[in-house]
Amino acid sequence: MAKCIIDGKKITAPDGTPILQAARDNGIDIPTLCSHESIEPSGACRLCVVEIKKGKRSKIVTSCLYQVEDGLEVDTKSERVMNVRRLVLALLLARNPASEVIREIAVKMGVNPQPRFKLDEDKGKCILCRLCVRTCADIVGVNAIGLSHRGPSKTVGPPFDEDSSACIGCGACAYVCPTGHILMEEKVDERKIWGRRFKMKACDTCGRYFAPLDQLEFISKKTGVSVADLSICTSCR
Amino acid sequence: METARTDERTKLREIIARYHGEKSSLIAILQDIQEAYNYLPVAILKMVGQEMDIPLMRVYEVATFYNAFSLTPRGKNVVEVCAGTACHVKGAINLLENLERELEIKCGETTKDETFTLEQVRCLGCCSLAPVVRIDGNIHAYLTQQQIPDILRNYRK
Numbered sequence: 502m503a504k505c506i507i508d509g510k511k512i513t514a515p516d517g518t519p520i521l522q523a524a525r526d527n528g529i530d531i532p533t534l535c536s537h538e539s540i541e542p543s544g545a546c547r548l549c550v551v552e553i554k555k556g557k558r559s560k561i562v563t564s565c566l567y568q569v570e571d572g573l574e575v576d577t578k579s580e581r582v583m584n585v586r587r588l589v590l591a592l593l594l595a596r597n598p599a600s601e602v603i604r605e606i607a608v609k610m611g612v613n614p615q616p617r618f619k620l621d622e623d624k625g626k627c628i629l630c631r632l633c634v635r636t637c638a639d640i641v642g643v644n645a646i647g648l649s650h651r652g653p654s655k656t657v658g659p660p661f662d663e664d665s666s667a668c669i670g671c672g673a674c675a676y677v678c679p680t681g682h683i684l685m686e687e688k689v690d691e692r693k694i695w696g697r698r699f700k701m702k703a704c705d706t707c708g709r710y711f712a713p714l715d716q717l718e719f720i721s722k723k724t725g726v727s728v729a730d731l732s733i734c735t736s737c738r
Numbered sequence: 739m740e741t742a743r744t745d746e747r748t749k750l751r752e753i754i755a756r757y758h759g760e761k762s763s764l765i766a767i768l769q770d771i772q773e774a775y776n777y778l779p780v781a782i783l784k785m786v787g788q789e790m791d792i793p794l795m796r797v798y799e800v801a802t803f804y805n806a807f808s809l810t811p812r813g814k815n816v817v818e819v820c821a822g823t824a825c826h827v828k829g830a831i832n833l834l835e836n837l838e839r840e841l842e843i844k845c846g847e848t849t850k851d852e853t854f855t856l857e858q859v860r861c862l863g864c865c866s867l868a869p870v871v872r873i874d875g876n877i878h879a880y881l882t883q884q885q886i887p888d889i890l891r892n893y894r895k
């Protein structure tokens with residue numbers, strides 16, 4: 502157990518707990534974009550910065566990564582913290598003018614678009630946090646998408662910017678994306694994502710279209726359970 | 739067509755075998771492919787994925803990350819115009835524009851007959867010779883626009 506102070510509040514948390522989680526468990530709110538409960542933190546968005554004090558030294562760290570320590574003093578809303586957060590947001594506003602999520606956070610924090618940062622037109626809503634890529638690789642196990650190229654031209658998507666033949670249409674990337682960059686169009690018996698159409702399978706019991714056929718085939722191949730046995734939706738099981 | 743494919747695969751397998759198929763040698767393997775083809779053909783990259791059991795996406799990420807790799811065919815002679823500080827001051831831009839006109843391509847492109855690829859690079863490390871253009875590894879020092887047609891003619895042969 503580590504005893505620390507967050508915003509003047511004495512807090513005890515198990516060793517290894519990130520500051521972000523310790524703060525949230527104690528009702529202290531820290532804005533984030535790239536943190537997700539099912540995926541290890543990676544510190545990509547820099548929105549969750551806080552100021553920590555150890556003895557006389559203080560520094561800015563990302564709270565999703567930095568872990569609680571005995572005697573640590575954390576300030577989640579100091580002037581220094583707010584300055585960094587405002588700058589991060591101003592940059593994000595310029596990169597992703599279309600993102601409602603980023604605009605909302607900016608409004609809440611009173612950050613306006615800054616004329617000194619030119620607005621990007623080709624980045625969509627993607628902040629390059631890699632959550633979708635890691636979900637696809639580590640949780641789904643498919644590796645259909647990634648971040649290709651580098652620097653200003655870095656983009657998320659399938660290889661060769663083509664329709665992804667590896668994709669199984671599960672939609673986990675669209676679900677996990679914090680800014681809604683990934684579009685998934687759904688009609689009753691069809692779903693479209695990453696430029697590819699997926700036929701949906703109807704539940705054998707209730708008739709509801711519940712999953713793409715490709716996904717069921719993928720699960721079947723991995724687990725050895727037949728597609729027929731997988732053709733009943735979770736509500737009917 | 740089919741035999742061509744098989745030949746390509748054999749060639750690729752040889753390259754991969756040089757590195758005992760180690761996944762961590764992906765960059766070296768891509769370098770060797772680039773050496774063999776002058777660029778990284780899509781069909782070969784797809785084979786790399788299959789042969790090495792690496793998701794195609796990961797191969798593509800590496801292939802697009804490094805400037806040393808090209809996904810489009812490159813010409814027999816790569817023309818690199820130095821745009822470093824010294825060469826810039828000495829009028830590298832004019833050389834580049836002149837080369838674009840002479841070769842009838844834009845910077846970054848390859849001529850139709852695949853003899854030349856025109857590229858811009860940062861400081862080649864011989865600023866005292868500015869402005870310089872490197873063609874096929876040869877440094878052309880104190881280059882003037884007037885010399886360009888003759889020099890290109892030599893490489894066309």
Ligand code: SF4
Pocket residue numbers: 626627628629630631632633634657677678679680681682683
């Ligand atoms: S698409 Fe969304 S989840 Fe994927 S890198 Fe971009 S912002 Fe992150």
Ligand code: FES
Pocket residue numbers: 532533534535536542543544545546547548549550563564565566
């Ligand atoms: S939540 Fe910590 S960097 Fe994004």
Ligand code: FES
Pocket residue numbers: 820821822823824825826860861862863864865866868870
């Ligand atoms: S700037 Fe061209 S060689 Fe240094």
